[in-house]
Amino acid sequence: MGLSGLSLIDSHEKQNTICYLSNGYSIFDSCDSKKTKMILGKEKETVLQYIEAINAAEIDKIVDLMSEDHIFIDSGDGKYQGKDLMKQGWIGYYTIFPDYRIDIIDITENDSIIGIFGYASGTYKGIKDATNSNFFRIPASWKAVVEDGKIKHWQVYCESKIPEQIVEKNK
16 A cells, blocks of 8 residues: 555665555554654655655656646756656656666655655666666765645755766667
8 A cells, every 4th residue: 555665775774664554654674563663744755655656657646746836956956847847757767767766765854845865776778788787876865845745846966977877878
């Protein structure tokens, strides 16, 4: 149901699991565990749903979780606004990196602003080889602003040189 099973990797590289409870989502060692590590606020829950949609390449769900005036800022400080533009952007990105995903190490919250820290990864056009030369996994962080249960602002901070080099070498 919902986010159950979405991975969260802690700072000791220990994998935890986000589980659905009657009072919301919580993070446990596994969904069978009884010990709560933290109860998620509504804003964090929205961000985790967004990340779950990104990891599953569910473009319609990604777009549904965006506000009408959604703003995306990429790692080069490029700004893109609007759900329609972002839908086309995600379609294009999944064409290049169909298995793109976000692995969370830590997530912080300050009112409606959420900070996500972890890794971004993907494989160029799903092309795998013996040396994994088309795969990247890079440290990354994201800033999300949630308003009325929707992602109003999504900004990525990472060094994009490795994915860009992978794309360039495959042209």
